[in-house]
Amino acid sequence: DGGITQSPKYLFRKEGQNVTLSCEQNLNHDAMYWYRQDPGQGLRLIYYSQIVNDFQKGDIAEGYSVSREKKESFPLTVTSAQKNPTAFYLCASSMRGSYGYTFGSGTRLTVV
Amino acid sequence: QKEVEQDPGPLSVPEGAIVSLNCTYSNSAFQYFMWYRQYSRKGPELLMYTYSSGNKEDGRFTAQVDKSSKYISLFIRDSQPSDSATYLCAMEDDYKLSFGAGTTVTVRA
Numbered sequence: 184d185g186g187i188t189q190s191p192k193y194l195f196r197k198e199g200q201n202v203t204l205s206c207e208q209n210l211n212h213d214a215m216y217w218y219r220q221d222p223g224q225g226l227r228l229i230y231y232s233q234i235v236n237d238f239q240k241g242d243i244a245e246g247y248s249v250s251r252e253k254k255e256s257f258p259l260t261v262t263s264a265q266k267n268p269t270a271f272y273l274c275a276s277s278m279r280g281s282y283g284y285t286f287g288s289g290t291r292l293t294v295v
Numbered sequence: 296q297k298e299v300e301q302d303p304g305p306l307s308v309p310e311g312a313i314v315s316l317n318c319t320y321s322n323s324a325f326q327y328f329m330w331y332r333q334y335s336r337k338g339p340e341l342l343m344y345t346y347s348s349g350n351k352e353d354g355r356f357t358a359q360v361d362k363s364s365k366y367i368s369l370f371i372r373d374s375q376p377s378d379s380a381t382y383l384c385a386m387e388d389d390y391k392l393s394f395g396a397g398t399t400v401t402v403r404a
Contacts, residue, residue, distance in 0.1 A: 216392075225299070225395050225396040226383070228393075231391060233390070241391070282327040282329065282387050283344060284341065285341075287338050289337070289338050
């Protein structure tokens with residue numbers, strides 16, 4: 184079955200630590216995206232990548248980093264520079280030129 | 296002002312009622328308009344997408360776009376308890392989506 188897998192589902196980290204969220208897709212989609220979801224604020228775009236080895240900042244990229252070394256994978260690192268990292272993180276993918284995104288099930292990150 | 300405004304609700308309706316959801320937007324560059332449904336602690340799933348002004352129907356769901364007023368709507372007929380979820384509108388500009396805050400809907404049996 185094709186889809187997007189995000190792991191882990193829940194993640195707890197101490198303040199000041201970097202943490203990496205995994206996102207893997209087997210849909211052969213070209214584009215991949217990371218969104219952050221906070222209560223009452225909808226989804227906000229962190230980073231996106233249209234092709235391998237290329238990515239662009241979204242609206243709230245500060246304190247985050249990504250890589251796109253393989254078409255299937257788009258990991259997100261939440262660095263210690265991110266002031267308020269506790270949130271629900273969603274990864275999505277789409278065919279280039281398509282407007283329908285497929286989302287993963289999300290990772291809930293809690294920083295204590 | 297946010298690019299996409301959506302009343303977060305919550306909205307509670309009895310089973311069988313019509314659910315009416317809407318979003319307004321300010322960016323004239325938006326060309327494609329989508330509605331996603333998100334169940335608790337899950338990722339959003341695409342319900343419908345439209346391009347032009349007018350109505351589009353899919354079963355119990357109708358999406359409406361009025362580009363001149365920068366206003367989109369989603370109607371759910373004969374609502375069921377399984378329709379209880381958060382509904383997010385989304386709009387496309389340069390292959391990136393901007394989302395509304397989401398409206399939480401509860402359909403009471």
